[in-house]
Amino acid sequence: MSSIELDILINQVAQGHVGALNAWSEISTLSMEEIRGALRRVNALAQQAGIVESDIPEALMKSGVKPTRTAAVLVQKGSLGVQLARITTLPNADLRDGWLISLALLSIADARRRATKCKESCLHWWHRDLGNPDVVRVIREAERR
Numbered sequence: 592m593s594s595i596e597l598d599i600l601i602n603q604v605a606q607g608h609v610g611a612l613n614a615w616s617e618i619s620t621l622s623m624e625e626i627r628g629a630l631r632r633v634n635a636l637a638q639q640a641g642i643v644e645s646d647i648p649e650a651l652m653k654s655g656v657k658p659t660r661t662a663a664v665l666v667q668k669g670s671l672g673v674q675l676a677r678i679t680t681l682p683n684a685d686l687r688d689g690w691l692i693s694l695a696l697l698s699i700a701d702a703r704r705r706a707t708k709c710k711e712s713c714l715h716w717w718h719r720d721l722g723n724p725d726v727v728r729v730i731r732e733a734e735r736r
């Protein structure tokens with residue numbers, strides 16, 4: 592999957608146009624290396640979006656991941672950036688949990704940013720309406736130039 596397609600998919604989840612589990616169905620067909628890369632990308636975008644530790648309880652609830660699962664336990668240990676990085680190195684069977692938690696964190700932080708800093712206007716392509724196929728087509732075309 593190209594990096595722009597991955598970014599579009601991740602941001603479609605963040606905006607609520609694609610379910611995190613549906614996106615996982617797509618991601619899970621990739622190689623393990625690409626899956627870990629995709630998870631690192633979600634983490635990077637979540638951190639850019641301004642995730643804070645107080646987002647964790649809501650994110651865990653939204654993710655549907657059981658609080659006893661390894662990824663959920665790690666993310667509650669503090670030093671969020673460090674723990675998110677650790678989650679990308681967990682065994683393969685834990686990566687789905689990491690994906691769901693990181694996307695939940697991103698969507699919470701990104702919704703906050705869309706409602707505050709980006710409220711009046713912004714130039715971020717990922718804050719355009721990614722539920723609109725025409726918008727997505729224009730983003731893909733711009734990337735090809």
Ligand SMILES: [Zn+2]
Nearest residue numbers: 709713715718
């Ligand atoms: Zn924006």
